[in-house]
Amino acid sequence: MRAAITRDGALVVEEVPDPVPQAGQVLVRTLACGICGSDLHALGDPDAFTGIMRRTGGTPHDIRNGIVLGHEYAAEIVDYGPGTVRALPIGTMVCGPPIGFGPQGSGIIGYTPAFPGGFGEYMIIPEGFTMAVPGGLAPEVAALTEPFSVATRAVRRAQMSPTDVAVVLGLGPIGLAVVAALKAKGHGPVVAVDFSPKRRALAERLGADVLIDPAVESPYGRWSSLGVITGTMDRMAAEYRGLKVTDSVIFECVGTPGMLDRVVEGAPASSKIMLVGVCLQPDSIDPGVVAHKELDIRGSFGGSPSEYRQTLRDIADGRIDAGVVITGTTGLDGLKHMFERLGKPDEHAKVIVDPRS
Structure with missing residues (x-):
């Protein structure tokens, strides 16, 4: 052949x-x-x-x-x-x-x-x-079922509630697939972040609610407007008062050295950080910040046969x-x-x- x-x-x-x-x-x-x-x-x-x-x-x-x-x-x-x-x-x-x-x-x-x-x-x-x-x-x-099943798995492993704010960093094929998987599951708002206007436009077609060009504004600058409490003490105070708090999940789909550290710095307290982009080089973060913010960092890789099968149905039925x-x-x-x-x-x-x- x-x-x-x-x-x-x-x-x-x-x-x-x-x-x-x-x-x-x-x-x-x-x-x-x-x-x-x-x-x-x-x-x-x-x-x-x-x-x-x-x-x-x-x-x-x-x-x-x-x-x-x-x-x-x-x-x-x-x-x-x-x-x-x-x-x-x-x-x-x-x-x-x-x-x-x-x-x-x-x-x-x-x-x-x-x-x-x-x-x-x-x-x-x-x-x-x-x-x-x-x-x-x-x-x-x-x-495309395979790359979209990777996103299906990442969204499942994030264990989100429907009201969580999702931020997708990097709109390559996997980041775009994460946007699509989030919207197929009814999540929102979904914030899509990329330097490329073309990729932001694709994310919008897949249902992204907010588009951000990081050359113009920080992807971590809209937490308050989205109802997310950023500081650890402020969040604890709200919880002690019995107030409902909005959680956030950040899908890191870039996979370049230094990216995780920037996400840790920009993430609100009690966020989940989903590592979907694969960084091939050693990286470093400040564990004190992770502990103080009570951040949850999770990896996600590939998709199981059941997730692949579900993704194929979602694509065939028009949900994605x-x-x-x-x-x-x-x-x-x-x-x-x-x-x-x-x-x-x-x-x-x-x-x-x-x-x-």
Whole structure:
């Protein structure tokens, strides 16, 4: 098959062997695959990316060589491996969480040689995680179920009440997906923050209630107008008086060094801080401020099969208009150039790869 594979830290399009489904696996033809920020990180800083994966029990393969990336996929069933139920007919369009397992071991699809990703013409996926795409949903939209399921998980882990104020910092694909997931669950107000006018406009289309350009004003300057008490003593005084207080949740979707420290400084007392953007470098915060403000910092990574399934229903039923974030498409031959263009936030949000084109 033709695939964009990593060679010496670069993407090279070449012919590679077709993957062969083993026991419990399905062979599929890739119809669409999104470019994820993790793919950009993996090639941009492979040592840090591989180090994080190894320290957290992930796939320990060197991302610079022999990897077919791509884990946000929609595909059609071509064949089944041995020992499969074969519940879905050949030709069915499917998607699923990027979790690979079988006789060859386990790993994240698109980050291990055992499970080549959607930047190739064919993939193998576990039959148990193969989900039929509802009729009428385009493959490029179905492929977005994976990044939007990441947002579904982050919102679930935040354990919010409907009246909590949500601030989403960074409106890349994941930040935009968090905005959409919050609104699909009926949360509001949702404050969307990004330097890019184009990305703020996309957030507005997904339902964001307040848009902030941090070059013009601080994302932490509207707490009072949103009914949030910022100081620890003021909040305690309100609680002692029996007053209803409004909680806040900050979704950090940027993932750059120093960002968490700025969030800790700007967060109101008793806030939850959801780490959704992945920072690959060590960072530091002031633990005294975290303790004094009684801040709750939670990580969130990926999405479970049940969260993936719920997200697919939300997209198919129109509760989430995932296609809004698609700003470009490319074939395999244009993939390397598109990776470079994705570094310009005003040009693209989400780009979809079609290995057939």
